[in-house]
Every structure is written in C-alpha cells, then in structure tokens.
Amino acid sequence: MRPTDPKQLASNKERTERGEAHAEHPVRAVVFVPILDVRPGRGAREGARGHAAGVPDRTPQARLEEAVGLAAAINLDIRASGVVPVPQPKPATLFGSGKVEELAGVVRMEEVELVIVDHPLSPVQQRNLETAWQAKVLDRTGLILEIFGERARTREGRLQVELAHLVYQKSRLVRSWTHLERQRGGFGFLGGPGETQIETDRRLLSERITKIQKELEHVRQTRALHRKSRQRVPYPAVALVGYTNAGKSTLFNTLTGAEVLAQDILFATLDPTIRALCLPNGSKAVLSDTVGFISDLPTTLVAAFRATLEEVQEADLILHIRDISDSATASQRADVNAVLADLGIHAEEEPDRVLEVWNKADLLDPAEFEHAKNEAVRHGAILVSAVSGQGLDTLLTEIETRLNTRRQTLDIVLQPQEGALSNWIYENCEVIARADLGDGATSLRIRVAPEKRDKLARVAGASRLQTAAE
Structure with a gap:
C-alpha cells in the first residue's frame, strides 16, 4: 500500500489544498483503519465490532473518514490514511507479517512519528507494532483519550479524563522503544509513557487512580445535591x-x-x-x-x-x-x-x-x-x-x-394565613397561573410531579385539590 494510491490513501497535500490548517509543528501521523473479517456475506462492521443484526454496516470509507476526523481533532499532520483488510487477526500484531512490512514502508516513506490504528490494540500488539514501525502507535481508545485530554476545561472534566488516561496507561506499562520519549505530547500519550521503574510507576498510578476516584465521588455527591436543589424548584x-x-x-x-x-x-x-x-x-x-x-x-x-x-x-x-x-x-x-x-x-x-x-x-x-x-x-x-x-x-x-403528560395540573385556593403552604407549593410545584380573589385569598393553577402529589395532598388537604379544566 503506497500513500499515492487514490483508492486507499489521501495525502497531506490533498488535505492542504482543501484548506485544512495544521497547528504549528504538528506531529506527523498516518491513520490505518483495519477491516476485520472480510469474508463474502459478512459486513466489516459486524465482523469487527459485533453489532446487532439488522443495523446497516458503516462502510469502510465512512470509518476512515471518522478516524481521520478524530485525528484532525488534535491537529495532527496527517500524511496518509487508508483502509487495511485483515482477514485473520494476529494476536501478536493484529495485521499479518506481510501487511506489517507493507505498512512499515508507508511509515518510513512519510517519515511519520505517530501511527493511529482505528481498532483496539492489546499492550503486546501496540508494543510489537511500535517496534516494527519505529514510531509511536495509538489505538482508537488512546486517540479518543488524547482528544478528551485537550477538550476538558472544568476541574471535574479534567479529573474524569485523567482517571480514564491513568487506567488505560496502567495497562500499557511495558518495556518498549523510547526514541520519541522526548517528543512533546498532549495529555500524556504522544510523548510516550517511559520504560524505567515500571513497578514504581504502576504503584504511583494506582495511588493516583485511587485519589482521583475519591475526588470524583465527592463530585458525584455534589452533583446529587445540585440535582436535588433543581428538583425542589422544580x-x-x-x-x-x-x-x-x-x-x-x-x-x-x-x-x-x-x-x-x-x-x-x-x-x-x-x-x-x-x-x-x-x-x-x-x-x-x-x-x-x-x-x-x-x-x-x-x-x-x-x-x-x-x-x-x-x-x-x-x-x-x-x-x-x-x-x-x-x-x-x-x-x-x-x-x-x-x-x-x-x-x-x-x-x-x-x-x-x-x-x-x-x-x-x-x-x-x-x-x-x-x-x-x-x-x-x-x-x-x-x-x-x-x-x-x-x-x-x-x-x-x-x-x-x-x-x-406525567405532571398533573391542579387548582387550589389559598387563604391569607397559609403562607407556609404557599411557600411549599412555590418550592415544590410549578405555578403556571395566579389570580387574586379578594380578601387576601389567592387561586393558583399548578403542575405537580407524580412523586410530589401525595405530599401535596397531605400538606394541603386532598379535598382542596381540583383537577384543572383543559
């Protein structure tokens, strides 16, 4: 497979002519989309990803466009991209040995630093491909994590992204090549994970994961409180x-x-x-x-x-x-x-x-x-x-x-001395109409959620609640 093949590869020059700008000194990359199980009668999507029957297959070209779009989301300099048939996935490298060599030629020709494989890779497969291609390899999961690392803005978002990164990175602590170890990166993958003190790194990662999980539990509790306050509006x-x-x-x-x-x-x-x-x-x-x-x-x-x-x-x-x-x-x-x-x-x-x-x-x-x-x-x-x-x-x-549909619309008349009941209604129900009846009495038309209906009947008296006319 050569980068000038119009059926399978789109060159960086062609993308530049379409006006796509790259960041200053972006990482040079290629994108490969493996299509597993290409036997007649079986769609690539079904064979590769196990989707339910009856769901139209996403075409190889659609998958390629999405993978290139993911790579473009972090401003990589995409030198080439292509669909790669994989009739029999290999446990060691995913691709067959001949295809690995063929793709290595593309990597060398384009002088890329990063290869994106739009498919989950095991740590062993990633390590072996990095060795064969002498370039950093990111699978689909790693690429999405890298994008999320750049997109997170709030403290909560960054915590969640970091947790996902660390869990993924912990499984990737393997001894492998390091010639791009000093290269700049995004959240942590483009620069390489390192190869020294692996056991220490694994322990430190575990400790950091535990700490972030505790912080996110606090976030979850805070969000729960916020939801309760919104439910009281309601x-x-x-x-x-x-x-x-x-x-x-x-x-x-x-x-x-x-x-x-x-x-x-x-x-x-x-x-x-x-x-x-x-x-x-x-x-x-x-x-x-x-x-x-x-x-x-x-x-x-x-x-x-x-x-x-x-x-x-x-x-x-x-x-x-x-x-x-x-x-x-x-x-x-x-x-x-x-x-x-x-x-x-x-x-x-x-x-x-x-x-x-x-x-x-x-x-x-x-x-x-x-x-x-x-x-x-x-x-x-x-x-x-x-x-x-x-x-x-x-x-x-x-x-x-x-x-x-789920919320009942009711009418109720409140007397001047029922300030506490009025406050409860405004805090727990949606008041959609109000009319003064004279002598301080007020007619309210309200909507109440099913879970609050019984409580309203208890605090106000069921006999006073009238179903509103449509």
Missing part, C-alpha cells in the same frame, strides 16, 4: 445526547440562547452545560448538553464520565439528536443506544422518555427532505435544523407535551 430535566458532531451544541445554543462551543469537529463539547429552557405555553425545563457519544467509546471513559452522565440518567426526557444528513446515521443511532443501555436506559423500551430529533435538515436536498419528513412521522421523530430554526417550534411543543 423544573423537569431534559438531556441532549447523540453521536459526536450531530449538532447538539448548536441546537442547545439555539433553544436556550447560550454560547456553548459549537464547531464542526468531533468532541467540540466535553464538559456538560445546563441552562433554563422556556417552553411555548409558559412551562420551564432544565436543559443539559452532554459529551458526544461515538462507536466503541472506551469503557474506561464510560466509567470515568459516569458522574457527568448521571445528568442523562436522571433526566425526565432525553432528546437523542441525530445527524440525519449523515449516511451512517442508522449505525450512529445504534451506537448511541448501546451507550444509553450501558447507563440503564433502553431507548426502544422507553419511547415516551427518549425522543429522537433528526437534525441538519438544511443539508438535505428536496427529495431527501421529503423522504426524511415522512420517515420522521412514521418513527415518531421530529425533523429540525438547528441552524435555520426549521421544526424547532414543533420540537418545543412536543417537549412540553411529553413533560406535562
């Missing part, structure tokens, strides 16, 4: 989830008027953001933007970000944002649902709680738009464009309808 919680670069942050900004970073790069958003959301008929909700999901999201990251993802677990309504213009949207949907399932949320079994929002309708041609509109109706999804604003009124109405 406004229902809505969480945005979706594949990375599906347009979640753009939609979040459009709906709330916030200024969350929204760029056409993978993992532009890492740290969660929460804002108030005003709904059409005066209701309010709390909307949270979360980290984008991706296929084969490292288990270390899922575990490390559990404190953040609890915002999703506790949400009353989850908006699954999909890039409907992406040819791999069906596969991306399966990937997101798989991560949600890891969090205990089964989208197919909770259709009232998980609403699909098909974004980027502005990128569809007229025929594609009509087809998507009909399919959205058939699947109970909402077709929108966060950029043009198309469909957002329908989305807000649907959000309000779904949130209010």
Whole structure:
C-alpha cells in the first residue's frame, strides 16, 4: 500500500489544498483503519465490532473518514490514511507479517512519528507494532483519550479524563522503544509513557487512580445535591445526547440562547452545560448538553464520565439528536443506544422518555427532505435544523407535551394565613397561573410531579385539590 494510491490513501497535500490548517509543528501521523473479517456475506462492521443484526454496516470509507476526523481533532499532520483488510487477526500484531512490512514502508516513506490504528490494540500488539514501525502507535481508545485530554476545561472534566488516561496507561506499562520519549505530547500519550521503574510507576498510578476516584465521588455527591436543589424548584430535566458532531451544541445554543462551543469537529463539547429552557405555553425545563457519544467509546471513559452522565440518567426526557444528513446515521443511532443501555436506559423500551430529533435538515436536498419528513412521522421523530430554526417550534411543543403528560395540573385556593403552604407549593410545584380573589385569598393553577402529589395532598388537604379544566 503506497500513500499515492487514490483508492486507499489521501495525502497531506490533498488535505492542504482543501484548506485544512495544521497547528504549528504538528506531529506527523498516518491513520490505518483495519477491516476485520472480510469474508463474502459478512459486513466489516459486524465482523469487527459485533453489532446487532439488522443495523446497516458503516462502510469502510465512512470509518476512515471518522478516524481521520478524530485525528484532525488534535491537529495532527496527517500524511496518509487508508483502509487495511485483515482477514485473520494476529494476536501478536493484529495485521499479518506481510501487511506489517507493507505498512512499515508507508511509515518510513512519510517519515511519520505517530501511527493511529482505528481498532483496539492489546499492550503486546501496540508494543510489537511500535517496534516494527519505529514510531509511536495509538489505538482508537488512546486517540479518543488524547482528544478528551485537550477538550476538558472544568476541574471535574479534567479529573474524569485523567482517571480514564491513568487506567488505560496502567495497562500499557511495558518495556518498549523510547526514541520519541522526548517528543512533546498532549495529555500524556504522544510523548510516550517511559520504560524505567515500571513497578514504581504502576504503584504511583494506582495511588493516583485511587485519589482521583475519591475526588470524583465527592463530585458525584455534589452533583446529587445540585440535582436535588433543581428538583425542589422544580423544573423537569431534559438531556441532549447523540453521536459526536450531530449538532447538539448548536441546537442547545439555539433553544436556550447560550454560547456553548459549537464547531464542526468531533468532541467540540466535553464538559456538560445546563441552562433554563422556556417552553411555548409558559412551562420551564432544565436543559443539559452532554459529551458526544461515538462507536466503541472506551469503557474506561464510560466509567470515568459516569458522574457527568448521571445528568442523562436522571433526566425526565432525553432528546437523542441525530445527524440525519449523515449516511451512517442508522449505525450512529445504534451506537448511541448501546451507550444509553450501558447507563440503564433502553431507548426502544422507553419511547415516551427518549425522543429522537433528526437534525441538519438544511443539508438535505428536496427529495431527501421529503423522504426524511415522512420517515420522521412514521418513527415518531421530529425533523429540525438547528441552524435555520426549521421544526424547532414543533420540537418545543412536543417537549412540553411529553413533560406535562406525567405532571398533573391542579387548582387550589389559598387563604391569607397559609403562607407556609404557599411557600411549599412555590418550592415544590410549578405555578403556571395566579389570580387574586379578594380578601387576601389567592387561586393558583399548578403542575405537580407524580412523586410530589401525595405530599401535596397531605400538606394541603386532598379535598382542596381540583383537577384543572383543559
């Protein structure tokens, strides 16, 4: 395989002509995407990643584009990229010996310092490939961790990323080559882990991991307190989830008027953001933007970000944002649902709680738009464009309808001396209308969550609560 092969490799020169800028003195890299089990009748995705039957395979070209996009997210100087068939994975190197030599030629020709293999590699495979290619090797997990290391901004985000890095790095403490040991790096992988005092390093890593886990437990408790305070307001919680670069942050900004970073790069958003959301008929909700999901999201990251993802677990309504213009949207949907399932949320079994929002309708041609509109109706999804604003009124109405389905609307009359009861209602229920009746009496129309209904009946008296007329 040569870097000038137009079917498999895209040169750095071609990307430069498309106007892609690189950081000053970026690390030179190549990207290889192994396609496992290429026997006739079996898709690469099924053979390589074990996806459920019926989910369309992500094409090798789509996987290559995503891998290059991941590498570009940390401004690597990508000299070449290509798809590499792997009929029989080898325990020692993943690739066969002939293919390892062939790829070594590409590495030498392009004079690269870093090779990205878009597939999980064992520590032994990584070490052997580094020896064969005389270049640093990052697998898919390591690359995603490197991106997250650059994206984290808050103390909580950096703690979670560091924990995932350390857990991953602990398994990689092997004796191997070190000729790039002085090279600058990102969070810790591009510069190399070192090879001396391995046992001491392993002990120090374990101690640091334990310390971070304790700090994150404190973060989790703090987040729990924050959620309790929001529940007392109380406004229902809505969480945005979706594949990375599906347009979640753009939609979040459009709906709330916030200024969350929204760029056409993978993992532009890492740290969660929460804002108030005003709904059409005066209701309010709390909307949270979360980290984008991706296929084969490292288990270390899922575990490390559990404190953040609890915002999703506790949400009353989850908006699954999909890039409907992406040819791999069906596969991306399966990937997101798989991560949600890891969090205990089964989208197919909770259709009232998980609403699909098909974004980027502005990128569809007229025929594609009509087809998507009909399919959205058939699947109970909402077709929108966060950029043009198309469909957002329908989305807000649907959000309000779904949130209010579980919340009962009641009328109650309060006397002037019932200040304590009035305070309790304002702290625990959503007051949607108020009218003065004279003599100090007040009529309130309120919405109450199911878990607060019995408490309200006890403190106010069940006989005073009247179901509001529609």
